[in-house]
Amino acid sequence: MQVYGQSFECTFLSAKQTWKAISYLINTHCASNVNGFINSFRVEAVIRKLGDPKEQHKTVLALALESGFNSKSTFNQVFRQHTGKSPSQYLLVQK
Structure with missing residues (x-):
């Protein structure tokens, strides 16, 4: 192979x-290491959900937990590493 x-x-x-x-x-x-590799897919899942009108009723934390993150602090740290912005900063730019 x-x-x-x-x-x-x-x-x-x-x-x-x-x-x-x-x-x-x-x-x-x-x-990347395995955790970073998996977390990049999780962040991308959250970003997709943030743009989905069907998911607008959910909080960012709920979307993060649904995407596989186990804590708010880990999600915020990984999101910032991946995008260069905090989740709230990212949302402000997207609106």
Whole structure:
């Protein structure tokens, strides 16, 4: 199997070996660790929901929790790292 130009032999791996392989690929080819990689998808999910009229009745925190964040502080920190703005600053710019 070829992934990003690297050859990998397709064999049955244990869950631990599989996780290590996934982590290696993310660290090597995405310039991020696994948590950062997953959190970037979570932030993008929140941003999509913020623009969805069907989600307008929900708070930003509710959208963050639905997207997989476990706390407000983690969400705010990751959102700022990803967008360069706090969630409230981002909303002001979008309106």
